[in-house]
Amino acid sequence: MDLVELAKQLGIILLIAVAVLGFMMVAVLYIILKLRWVIARIQSRLGPNRTGPWGVAQTVADALKLFQKEDIIPCGADKWLFTIAPVIVFVPAYLVYVVIPFGEGLTAHSLNIGAIYISAISSIGVIGIVVAGWASNNKWSLLGAFRGASQLIAYEVPIILALSIPILITGTLDLDKIVQAQAGNFWNWNLFHAFPMLPLAFLMMLIAGLAEINVTPFDIMEAESELVAGFNTEYSGMKFALFFLAEFAASFTLAAIIVTLFLGGYQPPLHILGAQVTAKLFGVIPLFSLISLGWFIFKCWVVVLGIMWIRSTLPRVRMDQLMNLSWKALIPVGLVNLLLTGAYVVFWMK
């Protein structure tokens, strides 16, 4: 009896894990394709349009190609660390998805410390990057890894400072509850509240998040023109694919966190478009969470497009500029912002 219960529980956990993994895979496949289209259009090109109708099968074809590639481990590399590094990078990118509220009641596991969990887990990935750089026995990889480490240390602080503003104002670390606190019309979203503090936190989150996921204005650790490809220079085949997957999964995660904390999560922009009202209108209750899932995905899509827009516009910053931006600009501003928010919570919000 006990064993049956246990098996049931394990089965449910496995099912959820597979569902989340599937969602992540589909999201990453789409994001890679969309990124190539968007960058192509911005550069007045067409982008992938040969594989399947409008090139929709391009990423699948690329993944199949990567499967067939020879898996090279350079001589002199630390074989075990070299093999395990992509996994260390990939697993945290996957684990973050556990607490993200995809829709009403569609959280894989709602933690009451969700926000801390996210910032803690997502910074494990940098260990994998350092391991990859070290194990490759290649100077470019090592330089890229060092840059990655210093960058992620520098940008972890502003991210947490920015995270703490909506947490202070909503008074909870649970992402589900943060989303519920933003219910109603769009002016209830965190972005449009507490004027100088939350919009500033949103901006900081966006800038520091871009640095955290290493996209172009801040992709100093894989800067193609300086370091061949940074920490993944020596990687090929499926290991490279895992790095790639983790990178794009992280860009979706950033969008999801921004949407959850600032843009109302799965709440519709107008109350009338919400799940409760639509369900009442059409009398279909199971659609409940699917509608909110749709809103969540739509908002994430918009944020991801914004990230792609920024990444195809801005040139790469220098290493010292990158460090200056974090330590001299974002962190002081974030600290002042935190102070202001604290005062706001204590004196106005009682």
Add this chain to the structure above:
Amino acid sequence: MKSTLCKDIVNSFVSVAKGLWVTVTHWSPARPSVTELYPDVMPELPENFRGMPTLPVNPKTGRSGCIACGACMRMCPEQIIKVVADKGDPKERKPAEFTIDISRCMWCGLCMEVCPTNCLKPARTFEHACYTRECMVYTLEDLMKLGGTLPEEPESVESEESS
């Protein structure tokens, strides 16, 4: 000191916004892509496109205006043009054989420049790839076929012949 800091901050935001505006105008559907889908859609050749030399047919006489003078043969830096005059009719000079080995042609256009009757004209095609060296050698018939028929303007050819 403080004023430059404020200016720098404002400037950086403004310049980022400017860059984002430039890219979004390129992103918009009003700005079509410059990519040509060549094998599916043939590119539009410019008016003065200069392809390989060909011998267009004069619609009045039914053959090209070549008088087999051999000027192009002598001029060709690669020596790939071969002209043999037809000695059959002493009143009328015409080529019995006219071959161009296009595989070695460098598209200098000297043959067309030197031609006294202006009968060597650039083709408006560029798809000359094939699998053997032999098929790159264009004979008189090939050149006439590639050149097509001249438009109704035979006076220029005749006037030059008479002068």
